[in-house]
Amino acid sequence: MKNKKVVSEFALLARLRRSFVKAGSRLKVAIGDDTAVFEEKQGRSLLATTDMLVEGVHFTSAHSAFKVGQKAVASNVSDIAAMGGKPLYALVSVGFKKTNTLKYAEELLAGIKKEAAKYKVGIIGGDTVSSKVNTVNITLLGEASGKKYALRSGAKEGDFIIVTGELGNGAAALLNGELYIPKIHTAFAEAAVGAGLIHGMIDISDGLSSELHHLAFESGLGAFIDLQTVPVSAFAKRTAARKNKDAYALALNGGEDYNLLFTAAPANIRKIFKLAKGWTKLTVLGVMRNKKSGVKYSGADGELRLLPRKGYDHFA
Amino acid sequence: MKNKKVVSEFALLARLRRSFVKAGSRLKVAIGDDTAVFEEKQGRSLLATTDMLVEGVHFTSAHSAFKVGQKAVASNVSDIAAMGGKPLYALVSVGFKKTNTLKYAEELLAGIKKEAAKYKVGIIGGDTVSSKVNTVNITLLGEASGKKYALRSGAKEGDFIIVTGELGNGAAALLNGELYIPKIHTAFAEAAVGAGLIHGMIDISDGLSSELHHLAFESGLGAFIDLQTVPVSAFAKRTAARKNKDAYALALNGGEDYNLLFTAAPANIRKIFKLAKGWTKLTVLGVMRNKKSGVKYSGADGELRLLPRKGYDHFA
Numbered sequence: 001m002k003n004k005k006v007v008s009e010f011a012l013l014a015r016l017r018r019s020f021v022k023a024g025s026r027l028k029v030a031i032g033d034d035t036a037v038f039e040e041k042q043g044r045s046l047l048a049t050t051d052m053l054v055e056g057v058h059f060t061s062a063h064s065a066f067k068v069g070q071k072a073v074a075s076n077v078s079d080i081a082a083m084g085g086k087p088l089y090a091l092v093s094v095g096f097k098k099t100n101t102l103k104y105a106e107e108l109l110a111g112i113k114k115e116a117a118k119y120k121v122g123i124i125g126g127d128t129v130s131s132k133v134n135t136v137n138i139t140l141l142g143e144a145s146g147k148k149y150a151l152r153s154g155a156k157e158g159d160f161i162i163v164t165g166e167l168g169n170g171a172a173a174l175l176n177g178e179l180y181i182p183k184i185h186t187a188f189a190e191a192a193v194g195a196g197l198i199h200g201m202i203d204i205s206d207g208l209s210s211e212l213h214h215l216a217f218e219s220g221l222g223a224f225i226d227l228q229t230v231p232v233s234a235f236a237k238r239t240a241a242r243k244n245k246d247a248y249a250l251a252l253n254g255g256e257d258y259n260l261l262f263t264a265a266p267a268n269i270r271k272i273f274k275l276a277k278g279w280t281k282l283t284v285l286g287v288m289r290n291k292k293s294g295v296k297y298s299g300a301d302g303e304l305r306l307l308p309r310k311g312y313d314h315f316a
Numbered sequence: 317m318k319n320k321k322v323v324s325e326f327a328l329l330a331r332l333r334r335s336f337v338k339a340g341s342r343l344k345v346a347i348g349d350d351t352a353v354f355e356e357k358q359g360r361s362l363l364a365t366t367d368m369l370v371e372g373v374h375f376t377s378a379h380s381a382f383k384v385g386q387k388a389v390a391s392n393v394s395d396i397a398a399m400g401g402k403p404l405y406a407l408v409s410v411g412f413k414k415t416n417t418l419k420y421a422e423e424l425l426a427g428i429k430k431e432a433a434k435y436k437v438g439i440i441g442g443d444t445v446s447s448k449v450n451t452v453n454i455t456l457l458g459e460a461s462g463k464k465y466a467l468r469s470g471a472k473e474g475d476f477i478i479v480t481g482e483l484g485n486g487a488a489a490l491l492n493g494e495l496y497i498p499k500i501h502t503a504f505a506e507a508a509v510g511a512g513l514i515h516g517m518i519d520i521s522d523g524l525s526s527e528l529h530h531l532a533f534e535s536g537l538g539a540f541i542d543l544q545t546v547p548v549s550a551f552a553k554r555t556a557a558r559k560n561k562d563a564y565a566l567a568l569n570g571g572e573d574y575n576l577l578f579t580a581a582p583a584n585i586r587k588i589f590k591l592a593k594g595w596t597k598l599t600v601l602g603v604m605r606n607k608k609s610g611v612k613y614s615g616a617d618g619e620l621r622l623l624p625r626k627g628y629d630h631f632a
Binding site: 035036038039048049050052053054055056057058088089091092093094095124126127129130131132135137139141 | 362367368370373404405442445448455457
């Protein structure tokens with residue numbers, strides 16, 4: 001559900017895609033959030049999201065086919081988690097090159113199965129075609145209880161900004177030429193959203209900085225984060241040191257981490273941390289502010305600076 | 317939901333895909349029919365299907381992008397129709413070549429929108445990525461009232477075999493280097509299945525002969541059709557004459573017609589024909605027999621012959 005790595009000449013597509021939206025009485029959320037939401041009745045909402053992974057763009061022939069399959073599932077599960085939903089069913093389309101070995105195809109499908117089983121996702125449909133480039137498209141359906149799903153637009157001024165897990169693993173894996181298979185915090189998100197504890201939420205597929213901008217923009221707010229608090233993973237630190245990179249840049253701008261970025265009322269923080277125990281580490285990064293305040297971060301020198309959507313590493 | 321035009325070395329994938337099925341108490345039909353069926357409760361079932369179209373396999377750069385978009389929607393609508401369902405929501409993933417013009421992308425998306433509007437389908441989600449080959453994947457969700465959906469396995473011995481519309485248009489268009497955009501008989505199928513008049517049903521995406529074999533196999537039966545009754549379209553006849561081809565071969569083996577092939581009790585034929593008025597022409601092709609009888613056709617000479625799955629044109 002993200003317009004990722006799109007060639008610039010198709011920037012207009014975002015506008016075109018908006019015109020696709022045709023919300024009816026049963027369609028509550030269409031394009032623009034992590035998933036679509038529909039069929040809200042009898043105390044249940046259905047969620048739907050889709051992602052296409054293409055060789056040469058999202059993965060290369062050097063990557064393990066098993067991991068490509070895993071990643072295709074995980075990126076969709078992440079979208080459902082970002083709504084606080086439970087993943088249910090997947091439809092899997094695969095385009096295979098004729099020059100693939102059968103082993104390659106088997107491993108890719110095994111990776112899909114493994115990852116689907118991890119999140120109790122049933123694969124209910126699919127299509128297998130030949131293609132000039134290996135391609136995997138997964139559509140994932142999920143559910144949320146009643147009106148209890150978290151939108152990007154749900155953040156409120158004064159909310160604390162919280163992130164699950166640690167950041168920079170996706171970018172570090174990329175630097176090592178590997179695919180990172182994230183652990184998606186579905187159970188925590190479902191419980192916290194179900195308990196009404198989360199206001200706004202988004203998954204970090206493109207990097208913390210750009211996702212924070214999305215969250216702030218969709219909620220009509222500004223945001224402030226303290227760079228010192230960003231939980232940079234040990235793997236990101238090691239890799240950054242070895243590759244002579246800035247570990248914070250990996251954590252802020254590196255995509256594919258698939259952690260959840262959400263906001264909650266300060267009064268509920270204790271409850272949320274308690275809920276997360278055993279599921280995921282949580283870190284408070286900052287606070288949602290009014291729109292005028294902009295989206296800013298404080299660096300090591302204590303100065304407040306505008307947080308670029310991407311490209312933190314061009315700055316102090 | 318069909319394993320179409322798959323390179324032979326991946327024939328094993330069909331088996332692998334079977335292992336994907338993980339039907340739970342809510343999943344009624346998984347891989348193996350035209351769509352998956354789940355969430356059967358409160359008098360409603362949800363249907364889901366997916367199709368991937370790839371340039372160089374399902375269409376070429378010479379084809380109109382608008383028609384490629386239309387066809388991607390129509391082929392999925394056809395799967396929902398084959399269950400007797402109503403199409404509702406689509407998730408659209410597009411992989412675009414960097415060398416495409418923006419106009420190409422716009423036209424493809426316009427074709428998708430046009431065809432979706434035709435069947436009152438709301439486009440609720442999507443993904444846009446770059447790829448080395450133009451690719452369109454559509455997942456279509458639909459609904460059926462309660463347990464009223466038609467399966468491939470529903471045909472009964474003694475049922476009449478009926479087809480909607482006329483055949484050979486898809487194959488004839490292909491011979492002319494064009495893409496055929498079928499009219500899908502959703503409204504008729506929904507009404508007939510809703511009225512409990514249809515036993516077994518499948519859509520004709522790969523050709524009448526192979527679909528009849530599917531229907532017979534899944535129902536554990538044989539079938540007999542009279543070749544003289546096959547409704548060959550005028551377009552198929554003209555094209556066959558011009559290209560020195562057998563019009564019946566186009567109608568029997570040519571895919572992409574997307575008409576519906578179904579069976580019904582002889583006692584209900586009058587009602588069904590009455591119901592179809594204004595929606596579609598219907599033709600009775602033959603009758604379902606027991607398994608031992610095999611799947612056969614009678615030619616111009618009156619002889620009964622085994623109907624090959626494909627390749628009728630190799631026979632008398």
